[in-house]
Amino acid sequence: MNHEDISPRVALVTGGSRGIGRAVVTRLAHSGWSVAFTYAGSKEASQQLVSELREKGANCRADQADVRDFERAQQLSEEISSDLGPVGLLVNNAGIKRDQALFGMTLKAWQEVIDTNLGGTFNYCRAVVPSMMKRRSGVIVNVVSVSGIVGLPGQVNYSASKAGVIGLTRSLAREVARFGLRINAVAPGLIETDMTRDMPEKALKRLLEQIPARSMGTADQVAQVVEFLAGDGAAYITGQVLPIDGGMA
Numbered sequence: 001m002n003h004e005d006i007s008p009r010v011a012l013v014t015g016g017s018r019g020i021g022r023a024v025v026t027r028l029a030h031s032g033w034s035v036a037f038t039y040a041g042s043k044e045a046s047q048q049l050v051s052e053l054r055e056k057g058a059n060c061r062a063d064q065a066d067v068r069d070f071e072r073a074q075q076l077s078e079e080i081s082s083d084l085g086p087v088g089l090l091v092n093n094a095g096i097k098r099d100q101a102l103f104g105m106t107l108k109a110w111q112e113v114i115d116t117n118l119g120g121t122f123n124y125c126r127a128v129v130p131s132m133m134k135r136r137s138g139v140i141v142n143v144v145s146v147s148g149i150v151g152l153p154g155q156v157n158y159s160a161s162k163a164g165v166i167g168l169t170r171s172l173a174r175e176v177a178r179f180g181l182r183i184n185a186v187a188p189g190l191i192e193t194d195m196t197r198d199m200p201e202k203a204l205k206r207l208l209e210q211i212p213a214r215s216m217g218t219a220d221q222v223a224q225v226v227e228f229l230a231g232d233g234a235a236y237i238t239g240q241v242l243p244i245d246g247g248m249a
């Protein structure tokens with residue numbers, strides 16, 4: 001990657017302790033970014049990742065921060081700015097699913113997913129965009145899902161949250177393009193992480209049948225696209241949603 005394209009090269013990744021977020025943090029750190037990442041409960045895994053990356057010479061930090069907490073997002077982005085430098089890349093990755101058919105879906109399952117996936121993305125965009133606008137430089141990559149594009153049964157909450165983030169991405173991209181900011185989304189299909197590990201075999205088989213590539217993707221395949229969107233090769237790309245799904249959507 002060409003490191004002269006984005007200044008400053010400080011990235012903030014939400015939900016970096018596991019899965020796709022962890023792969024993004026690792027890839028960015030190996031490419032020379034200073035990386036701050038958040039987690040909800042995985043303190044040990046996060047500290048271990050920080051130690052591993054620091055051993056390899058990377059500049060990074062991990063902070064416990066629930067993405068649903070608006071004030072915490074503001075406070076953390078200021079802290080990161082004074083510690084590592086102003087955030088030049090935000091990756092809104094933290095997300096959850098609470099799958100249930102609509103007729104059995106609790107209000108709690110609806111609210112938690114909307115507040116985390118959509119609310120969390122708003123909170124972190126709101127925290128970093130003003131400073132990016134002032135500096136006339138910045139990139140945001142939102143991690144959505146194929147479910148937010150085509151809809152999947154049992155996921156009205158999840159699908160609505162991700163479709164919401166797609167709307168946020170397109171709208172914000174138009175708002176801030178003239179300030180030199182780029183806002184894009186990646187839409188993974190079926191990726192091997194904890195989120196998909198507990199899927200019943202039958203459901204997994206059914207989903208694989210809908211994927212032309214007939215296989216699951218890896219977290220690092222998503223991370224590579226995030227890195228591309230963050231870099232100069234994507235300098236004229238904004239407001240886009242890029243599926244990474246083996247042809248599923």
Ligand SMILES: NC(=O)c1ccc[n+]([C@@H]2O[C@H](COP(=O)([O-])OP(=O)(O)OC[C@H]3O[C@@H](n4cnc5c(N)ncnc54)[C@H](OP(=O)(O)O)[C@@H]3O)[C@@H](O)[C@H]2O)c1
Binds near residue numbers: 014042096143146
């Ligand atoms: N895996 C897939 O097939 C797939 C497909 C499409 C889209 N996605 C999207 O990709 C993103 C990452 O998914 P994944 O599969 O890597 O999930 P994962 O392995 O379950 O990891 C989720 C990450 O989000 C963090 N997180 C969850 N709730 C949080 C909260 N309230 N505040 C802060 N951090 C929180 C977790 O932190 P802790 O470790 O502390 O809990 C963890 O780091 C999500 O947005 C997901 O919707 C995944």
